[in-house]
Amino acid sequence: MYITITAQKLGGNYSSGSGDFVDYLEKENQDLDQDGGEYFFNQYDDKITAEEVVREIDANTAKLEKxxxxxYSITLSPSKYELNRLQNSSEDLKKYTREVMKDYVASFNREINDRPVSIDDIKYYAKIEHQRTFKGTDKQVRENQPFASKILQLKSDIQKVERGEISGNIARMEREIQKLEKTAPHQQNGERIVQGMPKEGNQSHVHIIVSRKDASNRFSLSPGSKYKASKVELNGKTVKRGFDRDKFFGKAEKTFDKNFGYQRNFVETYNARKEFIRNPKSYFSALMKLPTSEKAMAMRILKQTGMPIMPSIPTSQAQLALKVFNRLRKGLDIAVKSSSIGI
Known part of the structure; x- marks a missing residue:
């Protein structure tokens, strides 16, 4: 389960309101009829319109500075293995989202009217999407890029030949383009994978927009707080503050596993991905100690996420750690983006 928490973008292409972001979440519905699209939902209601979401979020901003x-935007992205455990993607993900938002409020070190934050204290709306497209940062697009550049250059040369600017054999260049299209390392349904191409298979995931202010529009609840748990004096009163992301991510995984009977592999856990970033040597050492079947599954998962792994596994733990550590120094940025764990 890959989970990200992102603050609203201010400036640039985003206004101070939520309209642009909600419009973005409606993009998948644009090509569907009214009955075929997905509505927004929250903890209690299923068919909430985009207009209501914008109205409610934008009206809940009392005393916030510019x-x-x-x-905040929360994204829940189950892996293909997790999605395979679902009986009905939409209904199961809706159920899961409602449970995850209970984990979300439980991760605040805050009190409202001298009690812990509850699910009824937050204002959120969620939207399920079933499609994804390849991004420029995806491994498949990046590794196909040299082929894309050569194809673009050949097409430009063909146009120049047709305009009489240079001499060349157009038929030969077209054959070279066809060859490059077929030999690019990453293909989908016989076509070279490019940025913007829809990904095949089940791509269901959830986008959540949650107001910075609580439902009463009086208290600020920020999951972006740099504090996990602390206290501060405010107007002569001791106030708790903080949000524990580690707690939230961990509980969200356990909630999925409990609800859908999922057996989570070591490399799929938040704690393991965090260890990969902080101490690759320790991470791979723990990986090599897994039972044979679990280790084999772990390697398949790592290969699919684009995280750097060795083509063969040395028998020596020390040899493994040394080789992996050296390779990870070059590939760490890619792995961090793949993990999407927001730390």
């Missing part, structure tokens, strides 16, 4: 985000 430089403070009005809302």
């Amino acid at each position: 430089t403070e985000p009005r809302f």
